[in-house]
Amino acid sequence: MREVAVIATGLTAFGAFPETTIRELGAAAGRECLAAAGVEADRVDGFYLGCFAGPSFTGQNHLAPWVASAIGVHGAPATRFEAACASSGAAFAHAWAAVAGGLQEMALVVGAEQMTVQPTARTAEILAAAGDVADEAALGATFPALFALIARRHMHEWGTTREHLAAVAVKNHANGLLNPKAHLRKAVTLEKALTGRMICDPLTLYDCSLISDGAAALLLAPVDTARGLTDKPVRVLGVAQASDRLALADKADATSFPAVRAAAQKAFAMAGVGPDEIDVAELHDCFTIAELVALEDLGLFPRGQAGPATLEGRTALAGDRPINPSGGLKSKGHPVGATGAAQVVEIVRQLRGESGERQIAGARLGLTQNLGGSGASCVVGVFGA
């Protein structure tokens, strides 16, 4: 296996862009990424599109060659990867495998989703299809309901409080305020988060991530090639994907995701590092409770301690364990298929020291955790400057 590096990144603004197309969003991120590396499109020998529900949102399927050709990538294998909200995490993991295995020299990953083109009720239905439709979604268990159940159980088992949840929102909104690409840039106080409109008890509006449009891109190459194209290659030290049952009801423990634990264990082992060595991480905060569960599943905090640690400010930019400097899905936004790739974009830029006002000083080791559904898919990556 060859050592692989991310040599360039691209990222559109996240927001509501119903007037553009998913093709143009994906192509904009892809073109920015190639231009940043100074690489012509015809050098790309593998194209990996992460997209969850492009056909349902936009009516266009067969999206991989559709986006690739708009970037000028013609001929190379072009495939769409779907693993719910971990779709571009999965695309990244497979692109890494092709380069690491010696099959490809220059793999372009694009994650894209355009969600605001559908009415809210239809969007909720499309998103609910990432869970068990027949036995959960059809009975009303959409994702806010599923994560509300997870939150309630976490409160019961581990003493987590609504303040702990709200503290995640407050912190991620504070970070997003420093991110020019973020969808919802506004400060949120703890009081405001606690008194937000109730969506599904105990989750208020401020506990839920956003419905967004956007795209992100990554260019992967062997480290040896990378050195000729950039003086700041970021090495992929570990990457792993894992799966689990779709239905929340089928999980033995609603407050922990086995797929996250399995993917983290493999990625850490591959990287030869442990959670305590991670300087900065982008975690999948589709709901505030999801960030707390991820912090515990990844071993960044002991179980039951992620909430108090967040309230104490330990996961803030200035804390000892900064999480979601980008603003996360909560403030940056959550164009589902773009999220996994966008997490890697943020970590790569942090490790390169390019993150401006939200830069974590001296960050050398970063982590991404991209979750699909109510935990049935997960991709974890570990990156080194």
Add this chain to the structure above:
Amino acid sequence: MREVAVIATGLTAFGAFPETTIRELGAAAGRECLAAAGVEADRVDGFYLGCFAGPSFTGQNHLAPWVASAIGVHGAPATRFEAACASSGAAFAHAWAAVAGGLQEMALVVGAEQMTVQPTARTAEILAAAGDVADEAALGATFPALFALIARRHMHEWGTTREHLAAVAVKNHANGLLNPKAHLRKAVTLEKALTGRMICDPLTLYDCSLISDGAAALLLAPVDTARGLTDKPVRVLGVAQASDRLALADKADATSFPAVRAAAQKAFAMAGVGPDEIDVAELHDCFTIAELVALEDLGLFPRGQAGPATLEGRTALAGDRPINPSGGLKSKGHPVGATGAAQVVEIVRQLRGESGERQIAGARLGLTQNLGGSGASCVVGVFGA
């Protein structure tokens, strides 16, 4: 790169099964495949689902862990691959890469689609999304129309006739009659095919493949492991995927698919064999004209010669170049996401001498060609006994 073998296969009947689910179809093929190899589900370390439009047809997304968990595969990375009608070809190509690259030891590929659950008009709309929706499908250019244009141009450029097209249908229906798993097992005469109901001139009902439900599965492992599990491993000698522009209008030549030529060239080079050495092939006859174009793009016949050769019987079971012994998409059926994997199932069984009445005697080298859209995706595989 390690040498990879297909060590077992699974295949459901193809047909109209609206009462079951896509999960059960995929799981049935996957379970049959594992049972054939005598391999427990927990040995599978990569799960690759090829499915084109499961969410649109069935309302359920996040299908890879959904199908995997029904087979008993829990924890392994599980991803859905979409490349239109070449979706399970793409899943197979990526599974091969993971095993060849040393990343996985036992990769399970499942291709599945359930199409008969939607009314015909909605099905046509879902299928049309594999092409350029805004500039072609929305103007009425559904797939029968696109392939009718290709057929007309092929007639104009290369002298192909309606008899040549009809001869593909006659031959594939004759083969499908010998395949117990085929969807439409009935003999069709040349006269009947020529006088079928016109769908889109020059294509009659008999020039079009079927709307089907079904699933196929493949278990891949390194050749060294394979030898301990089966005495008939079939080696993957070459596999390649290529892409092209989505819109037919954007192609320089409507009678040839650059993605097919590129994938074939790479797969032949990898295998170290040429088209003349192929004993048996499964080609993507979504329309009769598609089989003729594929025969020419693959170099199995010179341009303009595939039609006459078919009419002369050279591609029949008893011909010197047998094509689509399974009955092809025309008679076996075309559950879109299952097709690429099902092609490999047929070739593996042919090379093992397990194809009963439709066995090609002494077949040692086989080929599969799986097409997506109007040629924007293609996967070609070359297999050796």
